[in-house]
Amino acid sequence: MFQTRLLRTGAARVGAAIVLLFLLVGILAPWLAPSDPLQIHMEHKLSLPSLEYPLGTDHLGRCVLSRLIFGIRTSLYYSLMVLTAVFSISVPIGLLAGYAGGKVDHVIMRIIDILLAFPSLILSLAITAMLGPGMENLMIAFVAVWWTGYARVIRGMVLQIKESDYIMAARAAGTSHLQIVFRHILLNTARPILVLASLEVGTIILSIVGLSFLGLGAQPPTPEWGIMLNDSRPYIQTAPRLLLFPGLTIMLVVLGFNLLGEGLKPSNHGLAEARKEEEVSP
């Protein structure tokens, strides 16, 4: 009932199906993967797709399909963890700044302005370089840089809701501040936050895989989509299929999240979308 209301459009249902499929396959990876993603078979290297290796093998004879399936556990799950961390920092801070207002708001917003003044990719690269390459450090760098934009957007939403009549009515009825924030404001921001989050997972996945592609994130031999792409670069002439499969996988999962996010938006026309577009873009 709740879901049918949320997923009104066909595109949103397709998106949800893709996302769900990826999450499930990731969970069931040990049972679904045809072979061990780390097992090297030099005698089978760069072999064509066959019954034993449905998508063929890479330059070390590892099963491409198994590596893609186990890659969900790194690429997708880590991105979702980054997303959770980003929102569990930015939502409380945005709520606090927006609802408290005054000096609290001022101090928080100035800190955010300072952090936003740096180019975000360069800042997260600098933090990664300081901490050293690796998936955990990359995640820390991402969260440290990315919470700021969302805190600002959420503060903006809170400021708008705070002025509405029903909040005034709640105040007049003697509702405590805490109850107003959690029951009235947080619940009313839940949907825009959900839309923002599902549109954002795509960007986070693309960035995390991209930095792993550059060698800053997960380290070989971890099955990870960015590493798979980078490993396959020397074989662009002899075995281009090695570049095709990881790329398609990344695109499919990002497409799934984007379709889901688009479908969750209240309306696909008019000013509301334009406003949201402007808010999301910086």
Place this chain on the structure above:
Amino acid sequence: MLRADGIKPTYEAIEATRQALGLDGPVYMQYVHWLSRLFRLDLGISYSSGRPVFTELMSRFPATAVLTTGSLLVALGVALPLGIGSALYPGSWLDRLGRGCALLSVSMPGYWLSLILIYYGGVKLKLLPVTGMEGPSSLVLPSIALGFGLAGIYIRLIRTSLLDILGKLYIKAARAKGLAGWAVIAKHALRNAWLPSMTLLGIHMSALLGGSVVVETIFSWPGLGKYAVDAIFAKDYIVIQGYVLLMALVVVLVNLAVDMLHMLLDPRIRLR
């Protein structure tokens, strides 16, 4: 933290370097020195390459600027016809094409698109050079790789802002006056619908002028992004400092240019 290869430096070496870099003076004197050198366009010498940072930055800036122009042209070249078309004929095949393109653009990993372009443009058909900067033809592939990823946002933004404006009363008034259809679109609607996209264009331009790490790495493009990232890895603080300063300057100048363009296009802002 700053050692190369984990070799511990001697005490004398540290002192000598501190004196050479002027780090033995008080902080405010260091700042004055840095400022006075800045006015002489001296940003210091890179630790790792031993070359002056200013000349290095200046030699790499043109490559990044050219790539920025190229990719923004690609982005707008895709987005303008699709965005305008889908706003004028909502629900048509053009609208659906625009929607599909926008979705593809935001979902396509830039590094993968780069590799596909290298495969088809360079390896398979051997049409275009795939690495380095050897003339106008080598600009094509990296520009598409960077520009296509941006096109989606502009398609959506142009579509929504144009749709919004087309519903306004002054458009109806212009039509009622008997203005030709194209004149209404070109003179009244587009001029207003263009403003939000221009703000975004400014943001993208300053981001792109910082250099794209991924595309520059894949295409061996001699730009700023690769230089900055190499400096970050080498912990070459002099270079990072110079790069951040240049970026700050770029952001300020681009924002100024966007504000001035806004004033040029929108008389209401001029009057304020």
